[in-house]
Amino acid sequence: MIGLTIKHQITEWLRLATPALVSLLLLLISIAPWRPFDAPLGGSLVAASIFYWTIYQPEAMTPWVAAFVGLSSDLLGLSPMGLGMLVAIIVCGSGQFWRQHLADASFVLVWLAFAATSAVIFFFAWALAALILEQWPDPWPIALQNIVNVALYPVLTLLCGRLQRALFDQ
Amino acid sequence: MKQRSSAIGATSPLKVWFQRFSFVLLTIAAFGVLLIGKADTVMLSRARVWVADTVGPFIHVVSAPVETARETASEVQSYFALKQRVEILQRENQALRDWEQQARTLKAENESLRALLNMASSPRISFISAPVIADASSGFVRGVIALAGRDQGVVKGQAAMVGNGIVGRVQDVGERVSRIMLLTDINSRLPILIERTRDQAVLAGNNSDQPDINYLPRDADIKVGDHVVTSGVGGAFPRGLPVGEVAEIVDGKVYVRPFADLGRLEFIRMVDYGLPGVLKEDLGVEAGVQKFAKPAAAPVQLPRPAKPAATTPKLKPTEGLAQ
Numbered sequence: 001m002i003g004l005t006i007k008h009q010i011t012e013w014l015r016l017a018t019p020a021l022v023s024l025l026l027l028l029i030s031i032a033p034w035r036p037f038d039a040p041l042g043g044s045l046v047a048a049s050i051f052y053w054t055i056y057q058p059e060a061m062t063p064w065v066a067a068f069v070g071l072s073s074d075l076l077g078l079s080p081m082g083l084g085m086l087v088a089i090i091v092c093g094s095g096q097f098w099r100q101h102l103a104d105a106s107f108v109l110v111w112l113a114f115a116a117t118s119a120v121i122f123f124f125a126w127a128l129a130a131l132i133l134e135q136w137p138d139p140w141p142i143a144l145q146n147i148v149n150v151a152l153y154p155v156l157t158l159l160c161g162r163l164q165r166a167l168f169d170q
Numbered sequence: 171m172k173q174r175s176s177a178i179g180a181t182s183p184l185k186v187w188f189q190r191f192s193f194v195l196l197t198i199a200a201f202g203v204l205l206i207g208k209a210d211t212v213m214l215s216r217a218r219v220w221v222a223d224t225v226g227p228f229i230h231v232v233s234a235p236v237e238t239a240r241e242t243a244s245e246v247q248s249y250f251a252l253k254q255r256v257e258i259l260q261r262e263n264q265a266l267r268d269w270e271q272q273a274r275t276l277k278a279e280n281e282s283l284r285a286l287l288n289m290a291s292s293p294r295i296s297f298i299s300a301p302v303i304a305d306a307s308s309g310f311v312r313g314v315i316a317l318a319g320r321d322q323g324v325v326k327g328q329a330a331m332v333g334n335g336i337v338g339r340v341q342d343v344g345e346r347v348s349r350i351m352l353l354t355d356i357n358s359r360l361p362i363l364i365e366r367t368r369d370q371a372v373l374a375g376n377n378s379d380q381p382d383i384n385y386l387p388r389d390a391d392i393k394v395g396d397h398v399v400t401s402g403v404g405g406a407f408p409r410g411l412p413v414g415e416v417a418e419i420v421d422g423k424v425y426v427r428p429f430a431d432l433g434r435l436e437f438i439r440m441v442d443y444g445l446p447g448v449l450k451e452d453l454g455v456e457a458g459v460q461k462f463a464k465p466a467a468a469p470v471q472l473p474r475p476a477k478p479a480a481t482t483p484k485l486k487p488t489e490g491l492a493q
Contacts, residue, residue, distance in 0.1 A: 028225070028229055028233075029232055029236075031229065031233075031315075032229075032304070033302045033303065033304060034236045034239075040305065040308055040309070041308070067199070067200065070200075075218055077218050077311060077313055078308040078311065079310045080207060080208075081203055081207025081208075082201065082202075082203035083204065085199075085200040086197065086200040089197055089200060125310075129310050132208065137309070137310065138376055140378070141308070141377055141378070
């Protein structure tokens, strides 16, 4: 009985921690010293991960968790301090908004919703970065990061979906 | 049921309040972090160093399979291009031998001239080689994290180089890792010199692969292909370190392609030229700055070739670091 309770608690803890851990792992993988393109992609996939988990595991990807992941990205030096945190909060908020409207929608619609979110984030992040840095940064690397996020969203969905099923759908 | 509702009643108002206003609270907090990051760069730098130091070993582990895959791919590639590579290396070797001969002659000549002028010898150069464990670049910043820190003798402000040119400077130093700000980072400013025309200017990063040149004289006659080297102004780096070449000139704006391939850095060298460096005094708050003898309020000076021995900073060679 006690064993079952402990197992249940561990599973519950894992269920709640997995979205944050996956997002942080993706953050670390994205800064591996290897570039498939001639453009920096540090922090890519983090927004996609936050969006995915907000839609499919909202009780585990709360705004607080999203903010923590964003702050981790800032502390790793991938964006001006606070910017990654703000972006993560917006992605989480957007995920919560779309979740209400896309409850039984097909994957393509969810993907499109993420693409729309990414477009908004691009303009927001670019403008805010310009304000923080007091000069206009080159928009292309920021745009590319968002494009990669959107392009890899199906792969992320596939992998995270399998992980979710393997861990929790028993 | 009654018990449950009373328990919820005891905790839920606060929880509900937090949940309801979490977005507002977090957005305010994020703007607070943003302002703190803008106002207190020292605290920010310390926090980032602490995080890099803590996650450094994890990053190394996570990036290890990627590194292995890259090495394997590169080995397979180089195996197929072996014959061609040997020919290139033989030609390069011959050219380097010629250069070596010239360098020896120049060194001997230099020494005799120095002796003639009674000049003090240049401060000893020390360097630390380190693997790059993370490409901490994104759309907003350009930097890398190297697996060498204060324990290995890395000091804030040191030049970061690869074989064919400067890549940036040490921005933050932790115990085990250090963060390098690349030349292409939007906050990077490097005093440079156009080798052919001797025009001095500042190379400013813009988060693209080609930083641009600011403060060029109006009458500067710059051409595509001109070599750009450090000017030594500010005393952070010595004069003459290779930086890059002029890649294009668009609407009067001169863009430079760095010699070093900043997107594929595997190993870098942190080089201490023993210069006091205005950047160190402005930004240096970490240990190691005190080993430079120059007072903090010293004015910016152009490096002088002939300094009396008493004012030349003497540096200890970095211990057990040269690889």
